[in-house]
Amino acid sequence: MSSAEEIAKAAKVAFEDSQLISSAERVAALNHIHQALQSNKTDILAANKEDLKAAQIEVDAGRMSESLLKRLDLDKGDKWDSMLQGVLNVAELPDPTGIVSYAKELDDGLELYRVSCPIGVLLVIFEARPEVVVNIAALAIKSGNSAILKGGKESNKTTQILAQSISSGLSRSSLPSSYIQAIQTRAEVSSLLALDQYIDLVIPRGSNSLVQNIQNNTRIPVMGHADGLCSVYIDESADIEKAIRVVVDSKTDYPAACNSTETLVLHESVLQSVWPAVGRALLTAQVRLLCDPASLSALQALSPPPSNLSFAEPATPEAYTTEHLNLTLSVMTLPSLSAAVRFINAHSSHHTDSIVTESQSAAATFCRGVDSAGTFVNASTRFADGFRYGFGTEVGISTGRIHARGPVGLEGLVIYKYMLRSMSKSGHIASEFGSGKKQFKHTDIVKTVPF
Amino acid sequence: MSSAEEIAKAAKVAFEDSQLISSAERVAALNHIHQALQSNKTDILAANKEDLKAAQIEVDAGRMSESLLKRLDLDKGDKWDSMLQGVLNVAELPDPTGIVSYAKELDDGLELYRVSCPIGVLLVIFEARPEVVVNIAALAIKSGNSAILKGGKESNKTTQILAQSISSGLSRSSLPSSYIQAIQTRAEVSSLLALDQYIDLVIPRGSNSLVQNIQNNTRIPVMGHADGLCSVYIDESADIEKAIRVVVDSKTDYPAACNSTETLVLHESVLQSVWPAVGRALLTAQVRLLCDPASLSALQALSPPPSNLSFAEPATPEAYTTEHLNLTLSVMTLPSLSAAVRFINAHSSHHTDSIVTESQSAAATFCRGVDSAGTFVNASTRFADGFRYGFGTEVGISTGRIHARGPVGLEGLVIYKYMLRSMSKSGHIASEFGSGKKQFKHTDIVKTVPF
Structure with a gap:
């Protein structure tokens, strides 16, 4: 088993190595994951049965609520089908990356573009419902982020085999198989929360106390999904x-x-x-x-x-x-x-x-x-x-007021970078601008991705 | 002297009470502040001289760098004039609030608008240069945020009188005079960092260690401005x-x-x-x-x-x-x-x-x-x-990758809220939608502020 640092480092490397992979290849990866889940259905539901059996003992002993048990069950109603359909739905959403939100000509032949891009490595911590693993993996892949996922301990067996299916789907794609990793223990979460050189955003989905506990124990930014009053x-x-x-x-x-x-x-x-x-x-x-x-x-x-x-x-x-x-x-x-x-x-x-x-x-x-x-x-x-x-999906509902507020779609999983391109004969340098020298033009230009 | 909690609460109340104040009134407040600074010029520069005198002793004793001393001086070159001009320049920038970035008709007569709005209460911590107080106050007022400011201890006397001038300018406007407050001590900063119920964003401008120290000691989101390598x-x-x-x-x-x-x-x-x-x-x-x-x-x-x-x-x-x-x-x-x-x-x-x-x-x-x-x-x-x-101003250069990345203009000081308006005869309820019932339309509509 890898240490937390190895896991985080592998996620960062996977993220960086994936930056040249096209949107179409990310969609292909989602289709491979869909197929892998489908062909592993029997094993996944068998693992889920084991989690359910263990949970039933907890419920009988009064240590777990009936509603938590119900949320564990992947075979209930149309949950399995809608989990799989969800992967295809996310695949079909518009690519949130590569969108130009600001474009100016600063000088003749000097063009500035603000282009949406993934955030980096996400650490997502959620409770009971095991289908969230698949949901979040799809959102991360679609938006170009790598992710480390931690589900509730009640669903450990299900989460593990879902993560294996995701990795096996990824291995048939051009994305690294360490692009999505699952961890099992709280100790790993604690170690990961210290690794801000590798992890860029923590997304806890659960109780207020879960969110606050994480905010108190990391300097990584946290996009919390907590109370609704x-x-x-x-x-x-x-x-x-x-x-x-x-x-x-x-x-x-x-x-x-x-x-x-x-x-x-x-x-x-x-x-x-x-x-x-x-x-x-x-x-x-x-x-x-x-x-x-x-x-x-x-x-x-x-x-x-x-x-x-x-x-x-x-x-x-x-x-x-x-x-x-x-x-x-x-x-x-x-x-x-x-x-x-x-x-x-x-x-x-x-x-x-x-x-x-x-x-x-x-x-x-x-x-x-x-x-x-x-x-x-x-x-x-x-x-x-x-x-x-109308976002087509939901990462969660953010109770923070930085970056993303309220219901969060794929847009909440991207940030932007500035691409500046000089096309002049001798490149562009800053010391040629200023009082008595060249002035910036700041003319609007057409918002298309430069590269 | 107020306790940290009183300061933070006053800032939150000032923020909430200012939500109905128009953009034009915020611009008027900036003009009042400009006038107040101008008429207090003699006193401000006298206080600055005292800070400089104390700093010179530190420099002579080898406890402070010459470059820090230089940055303290408000009367050097055109620093005073450009500080004042900066207030007018910020006043003239386009209002970053009230901008609709997403607008959909969800159903006949049910309209959703995503509208930019201020974040809330900012806690801004910066080093030596005292003109930053005026600069940040102007940015906060223009973007509709209230702010608590802490400058370097070397510039305490200058900061204090600049803050008084700002308050006196505010008192002639429709904004509460507690909209911008200055604090003097590190102990106050420590107390404020615990008050996440009142403070919405911390902006440290300074060394990497300043930024990391703050990130380690608060669960309030931090927009750090640190190293450039x-x-x-x-x-x-x-x-x-x-x-x-x-x-x-x-x-x-x-x-x-x-x-x-x-x-x-x-x-x-x-x-x-x-x-x-x-x-x-x-x-x-x-x-x-x-x-x-x-x-x-x-x-x-x-x-x-x-x-x-x-x-x-x-x-x-x-x-x-x-x-x-x-x-x-x-x-x-x-x-x-x-x-x-x-x-x-x-x-x-x-x-x-x-x-x-x-x-x-x-x-x-x-x-x-x-x-x-x-x-x-x-x-x-x-x-x-x-x-x-081409942002017309700079809040700083963010080294984070959440919310705002790279050079940050006024846009970095706003977030958004969703306004949903039903204009149907009997209001809109969620239970009328779903499979076999009404479907959402999600039609684009014209992006104008509904209120």
Whole structure:
């Protein structure tokens, strides 16, 4: 077994050696991986069965949750097929590299191009779901990055054989087989986090504590995917039907997702108008409501009383900083739009927040004032998703605000470099420019890749 | 005096409260700051004189370098005037916020916009030169970020009064006066580095050890500006005149700059053709050459011998990983272009590297294969600079490869948020989409700011 340093070094070498490999060859590599996975299906599912058997013992002993067990199962529903289809889908996406975002003629015959290119070596750390190995490998290959992958220990056997299939697919391509490597232990992760000379970006996908723990233990940049504490705000001018639909969907469409809503903020003027209908709809949908005094008494004063009124109860202060991830919703009444914006900025995780309003000016104030990756108007927070946004794929949803924010597509796995090309007879030198000498032109030129 | 936490919180509040302030009002604030600096000129230069006097004592005692002292002086040459002009220049740059980079109709009446916006609170740590306070304050205000600034302790008195002038300018604007704050001590920096709930980006401008020390002590993202270990590679097809001009300019135009060249890589086939002329030109320019055996004996075999031949000496291995920052150049001979690319990837700081070649294919291999922020063809590495690239300003030169790479303009101080707007009769909810239900359209729409 290789040491962490050997693994990291091999990844860096694989990355550097792959820089001249064309986009078409990277697509071919993805097709080889697809075939390798297909022909290893029996062995992969057998390894997955072993992981599942071990996990069942943990569940029976009360040491693992049933939902974690379910996420392990590669043979459930159409998971296997959609994992394989995902590789082909990523292969067909537009190449995110080689895109020119800035092109200027600095002087006659001196052309500057800013061209998108891969970041380098990615270290991706994720939890339970083993199909993420295949998903991330495809994204890394498509964007020209090499990757080191660490899955949850519950899926070690599955992850290992998936990684072997990926390597065997790579060996039939022009990419080095060390382009994608899988590691098994936390100790290896710790060692890798120290190797910033080889690893360029860490992508942890999991709990807040996983992300923070990694941020505390590395100087490598981290693109974290952590909490989603989303909210919906019902403005004084809210339409009642929109309010019901947006709030109920934001809470109940898929409560375990990070883009589900955890907090409902009410303008106090809607307590007797919109809130009763919204509250009734939520209670009918069996949502547990953790209410501030004003919203609770408004519900309790209704006649006839709402069904499931007992699902409404007083909120503790912690309710407003809790990611419930189930059919629970915290409710807060505030006197104004600006108080709502301040409250959301102080309590949300800056993921996605939505306003229900008929006022264009309130919408503008909310969308500009709320400091979140997504600010929505009359739309469910559940739309915050790379596929729904049209990226064709999703690396994750970044809770950071550097490099990539919100749902991240392939664009989040590239950076750029500046290519400067002199075509003059004697090359270009800096000392010929300056006061009393040549001046820079900075003329826009056509944005095509120079090489 | 405020605690670090109070300072950080005030910066965050100032940032959030400023989100509805228009671009025109930010420009007005810059003009107020310009006026405040102008009317405080006497006091500022008096404070600067005190810093200079204290620094002179340090220089006389051998505890500070003469060059550091020079950089402290605000009254030297046109430094004062250009500092003030810089504020007006930044004010006139295009607003980097509110730019739509992605706009799609997801469904009839459901529009998604990705809009550039400020990052949040910046913590900027820099060394000696006090005019950086004004420069960074202007960049932060223009891009809508609030900032906490820490200068070198040698310039504490100057920094403090510059910061007061900035606050007094802000107090005449609609921006909060706590929008820009200056701190004086390292202890405050340490405390601030722990406050990732308030501070969004740390920008250290200084030595490698400063940058690494900060990266080791915070989980806030760091945009580092550190070493420049640039190189020029002379390819087998190099034109002799271009080689001389590019190498001499890259080394001698401003040896103390990070974009100066520290290493010259020679294709072995140029040892008897191009290298003698380049070597002679470098020795004539009094450049000390740290040579590998092949390049050294090629020079020593020349007849007549080059002037200053004694400036050429054998290189130690460390020469190739040293940022000389003076008239010293390490020289390495290699057998091929691909060996040169590998050598540069292993030894350079991934800042800027240039090839001298007449071959389009060698240029393409070099520009794609060298993993640096700038890959140049027949042009001096000294062109790697935000002003020369046409950004109108420079935040610094980032040696990272996340978010912003290479010379960073105002674009490096913004990120984006997604604004989603439903204009349908009953709002938009996610559960209406999916297999057998509505499908997303993802049609391109005109990229204008929705609010």
